[in-house]
Amino acid sequence: MNSPVLAQIGTVFMPVSNIEAARDWYCDLLGIEADGEVQFGHIYVIPLEGTNLVLDSKIYSEEKIVQIPLFHFNTENIEDAYLFMKQKGMDVINDIQHGHYFNFRDPDGNMLMICKC
Incomplete structure (x- = not known):
């Protein structure tokens, strides 16, 4: 049986403590506009060429x-x-x-x- 799982990575999650500050920092780093919305109060998706980057303040802790x-x-x-x-x-x-x-x-x-x- 062929695998139904694609050989692709759709997104990478990054734990961040402050979603707005992280959004601004990563967008500045990448030279892109921070024009998307924070979703569900804790997620910001940065669309990249290929795999996306998802900043998530809900999963943040110092241990992570x-x-x-x-x-x-x-x-x-x-x-x-x-x-x-x-x-x-x-x-x-x-x-x-x-x-x-x-x-x-x-x-x-x-x-x-x-x-x-």
Whole structure:
């Protein structure tokens, strides 16, 4: 029997403490308008090219802060992305590694990555 499960990831959930502040921070990071509505009082969907990112304040707790990157944002120019993050005062964790990626944290402490595609 063929699997009815598609080889696709529809969305990634990110626990955040303040849905409005997280919406504004992630939209600023990605250079997109924060024009969607917060749904059900705790969810904000950021439509991306491919897999969406869902910010969810209902699932947030300090124990659920993501300690390792579960995904990465793509960039075509890792040096420009690194400089952009530093200039914005983002919590960049390390320098560019192997000329390919670096890690940073969102305001809640969730670990994220930007990687050269």
